Amino acid sequence: MAKDDRVTTRVGATAPRPTSTELTQGDIVNGRYRLERFLSSGGMGRVWQATDLDLRRQVAIKLMHPTLVATQTARERFLREAQAAARLRSVHVVSILDVNVDNERGAPYLTMELLRGEDLSRRLERGPLSYAQTMAVIADVCAAITEAHAKQIVHRDLKPANIFLVEGEGEVVAKVLDFGIVKSLHTATAGGDGRALTLAGTALGTVTYMSPEQADDAQKVDHRADLWSIAALTFECLTGKRAFRATSLAELIRETSGPRVVPSDVADELPHGFDQWFARATERDISRRFATVTALRDALAALGKSESRPREPSASPSLPPPSRSWASDANQIDINELRDLTFKNKVVTEFLDSGTKHFVVGSKGLGKTLLLTYKRSLLHEHYQGQDERKAAAVQFIPEGRPYLDLMGDLPSVGKAATTLMSSLDSCKRIWSFAFRVAAISHLTGHVGAPRGSDEREELSRFASPIRAMLEGRKAEPTVVVKQLLALSFRELQQMLDRTEGFLEYKIRSLHSAVFMFVDKLDQALRQLPRPAWVSMQAGMIEAAWDLMNTNAHVKIFATIREEAFADYESDIKTNLHGATTALRYTKRDLRDMLEKLTYFYERVALRDFVSVDHISSTRGAHSEAPFEFICRHTLGRPRDLVIISSEISRNRGALDHELFKRVVRETSAGMLVANVFNEMRVFLEILADRGARGRFLALLPHDVLTTPEIVDVWCRFHGFDREYYELHGYEAEGVYHPFRELFDCGLLGVIVRDPATGARTQRFRQPRDAVGGSFRQLPPSSHYLLHPALQALVTQVAGSGGFAPFRHVVIGHGQPWKSHYARMIEVQRELLAGAARGDHDTEDAVFELLRRFDAHVSAGESVDVARRLIAATAAFARLSARLERRGWDDLHLALLELFPSVGPELALAEGPRQRDGTRQISAPRNPTPDNPTHRAGVAMLLVDIVASTEYVERHGDTMLVEYLCGIREALTADGTESPRVVKGVGDGFLVVYDSVRDALLGAHALFGGAEDPAALRTVVHCGEVHVGAGDVYGAEVHRLFRLEKVAEDARVGPPGSVTLPIPGRTLLSAAAVAALPDAEQAGFERVGAFRIKGFEEPAEVWVEK
Incomplete structure (x- = not known):
């Protein structure tokens, strides 16, 4: 019998090794899959984007949670997901590529095709789908589930998060994911030894989309459980709301046993007959449901005007006009439109729904005012809606929108008031006073006409405008603050000191609910110095927090700039974090937000709104998606997207590729940048x-x-x-x-x-x-x-x-x-530096080479390969020869560094002069007419007089010349290593050898034979230099040897044990040390890393021990 050398796919076949280490980006699974980016997490495992190192392709890899690895049942269920999906050959089911166990960690994994797009749950966050869109998605889901049912597989966990919308050419294709809790109708749900993987009487799945029989016992379901879930999916696609709201099995049983859900009561503009379709699809008696997925799908398709499966086109030849103008400020938005306009991620939802969140922290343009307005609207609807008794019991301050009282700035203030506002404690006292006065002013009769001499005396201590507020003239907290700041410093301090007890007594005796809102304080204070600007905002929220702790009937909601909140310190600041929502938007959030707003304002999808597929730069071959181009020109804020989109909308009728770029660039420059300096x-x-x-x-x-x-x-x-x-x-x-x-x-x-x-x-x-x-x-x-x-x-x-x-x-x-950016920039710098030459032909030739190189990289070629491809072209050879003839050495050098004829690693090869313990560096010596320039990898010794100017001053020019001649004789004396080239470089020599070892031997011979070796500085380096038909090793050398001048002021990091410069000892570059045999490297120690002109990264320097 032939040996079976197949890799087992039975994940539970071997005992797992214990795994305690979480996998992270860059880890390699089973020697094959390198983790690139975390994608999502589920009940059974985590999903990563990974690179298949064997096949050089991107995949998705699902790794079992480390906590479940040792659980046999979980491992078999993980395997069952792969087996079930692998049995299904459908374009609407995610393809399984591999299943195995990571040998090092003992963790099962499966790899799948990497999908580009978003899941249905993410799409529904932006609003419901049209009937045509819904029909397209549900038809794809039905196709996948029909295939599954034909193989006797029930999915049992269909939900929006398990439906992935893959972006294709002109259409979106839905794929079904996660077969982790499937049930096989052939074999029941059992492990390899016959044990049930789902216990009788238990439920698996997501409650919201689960059929009643599945909630009762997951083991006793058939294919009609999936039909119920498809109906719940369809309901949510069309209405934007979930059909069933239960969060537990008990709630689900009560909900499905009660009155039926009628879709038309939830949403308008549903297809005629959808109520009846949904009622049949969600019959509690499974015998009365649709018999098959096909029947359910056909009945849904019949509700439309056509039984064909419509798909929305990817682009519209004529776009409908926008339904309204884009609003870039909250005061332009109708209160009734807040629900449709507000984008909700987890942070926003928490603020709107939580009863403990009072403060919104964020930078300018993140939507703080919009959220505070929306929060006020929700509270007003709850407390002052249709119930007059509730309306009388709750007082809102201000009575209108929260920002109307601060559209004007605070009055100009003097130095004394500015000093006062720079103190957090003083600001807190001012705001404590203001909140109390504002609350009392809105409660008729709480102070009113004084009833006794004591109260008259208390009121007499207040300035007359404040006394009028306490007696019934309604005022917002910010108005009170303005009145306080109009007082002299002495009057203000006296009033605060003398009235604190009276206000505290009155606020504690308050038993009516008061909701106060403060917004745009940062805008009102923007003329103040930074300390006062920060302290006034910080004092406001701390005073609000203290007041809410004093009287539970008072609730204060406010916004504060992130820069102010982060800039101050206080004992109670940590307590404020629990009541504070810090606005955060990911790039994906911003895209989804713009998608939602585009549909609201323009009634089209984002891709139809911008009407261009890709944006190519006028300065390169790089292209990007329109949203990416827009996003790069913003400061990461929602308002920036709205401002740019508003200008796109104005030009929509004539919008093309070039106009789109111009609108985005001019808008970002003229509005966003100008605004940020003011903000x-x-x-x-x-x-x-x-x-x-x-x-x-x-x-x-x-x-x-x-x-x-x-x-x-x-x-x-x-x-x-x-x-x-x-x-x-x-x-x-x-x-x-x-x-x-x-x-x-x-x-x-x-x-x-x-x-x-x-x-x-x-x-x-x-x-x-x-x-x-x-x-x-x-x-x-x-x-x-x-x-x-x-x-x-x-x-x-x-x-x-x-x-x-x-x-x-x-x-x-x-x-x-990118790694090549620095070299590309250097080429262009040298080109600009030589602009006075007026050599437009050379300029055009250089930019053409850069364009070709960028095109190679943009097409997916590796940078190293692209560099070699350009270096091998006849155009590059002609340009190199042209630059040599014209003596444009600096530009030529920069181009040679960008486009080397050999790789960035030195080509080390065995040579005829090799001796034991050496590695010779190969270097072509003779250029040919067809190839006028070469790159040669050589070892180089730079010999330099440490203080040549001082040497001349002490000894004269003649002695310097004689000293240099002595150096040359020592380098070329019999018995020393024969150098390839000895070249004078001002106050020293460049000596070229075939190996680093030869260069070191030459340095040793020099120290032994030269007069006053302590006056010499020697550096050994190996690298590639230009070998031209004229000046061999020419202008390039000075750049490679800039490390000769390295000193302590260029060091990166803490001081080392060796201080530079070091006369009499040879320095080595990291490349030179690496070229030595391993046994010889131990004779050198690292001095440190230093920043050296011409090197992109800090360069390491070594020295002989």
């Missing part, structure tokens, strides 16, 4: 002034800046020369000041490295980020990036030719900083 003005000292801001922005040369360029702009802006900066700038407080302000506004980005994956990404300050840390210094970064919205504004400010953005570099928050 962040309390944090700005320079950029708050429009004139200074214009002068500063006009100095920016590119959209990607290095630290030296930032220093240069700083010097020019402040009128200092570079020498001043070198002497004093590093110690100056405001050296990066305007750039730090750009960073705090979210308009200047940095490059950060993900500690988990090591990948570098672009990061701009997001609305959820506090404005903290150093207010002068920038975060460290190899490059600094201008936000795309700012780029458009800078282009306008700088005028023609003053600002040159780099091509083929995609900038935006969360975008990857």
